[in-house]
Amino acid sequence: DQQVKQNSPSLSVQEGRISILNCDYTNSMFDYFLWYKKYPAEGPTFLISISSIKDKNEDGRFTVFLNKSAKHLSLHIVPSQPGDSAVYFCAASDRGSTLGRLYFGRGTQLTVWP
């Protein structure tokens, strides 16, 4: 049972434009959410996170929005750059009961073209 879902396997965006990656979750106990970026032949790299007490977190070009009522979060990248081309994974955690376990979505391949 996939508790974290990324329904778009791929996204193609022109350089300089905004990239919006979406993620939905089903477990209302999740209280911490993360985005990871993964290049081929490398492990996932932590990008940005947000706890359930917030609805927005910003770090440079990356902003994560959390809508708890809709059980939805999104990652905005502005402006998009060719180096952002990678697979992006959304992950969630219920720190109260699952400790270090992260539940991952299946990833979205982002391609930023010049």
Added chain:
Amino acid sequence: KAGVTQTPRYLIKTRGQQVTLSCSPISGHRSVSWYQQTPGQGLQFLFEYFSETQRNKGNFPGRFSGRQFSNSRSEMNVSTLELGDSALYLCASSLDDRPYNEQFFGPGTRLTVL
């Protein structure tokens, strides 16, 4: 500070054999988690160790096992390999068991079962 290291990086085995994968966390990190990544399933949680104790286990058969040593290094073992065990095995470390610790991933071990 050195990142998470995993050895070996690539491994080819045949069905029925067993395999041991190794993970060295970031210096000072005491928590280690293991994930299996396959194209169809994304990242699936295997288990998590903290201070040599397994705190959490995912939905994998008993052929998958692991342990953590006093220096926080971890190993995972897969016995009686099956073709479906072919995957990228990722290890992640985090500082301790406090909430909201990001997990840092190693490059993974690519296991191919023939």
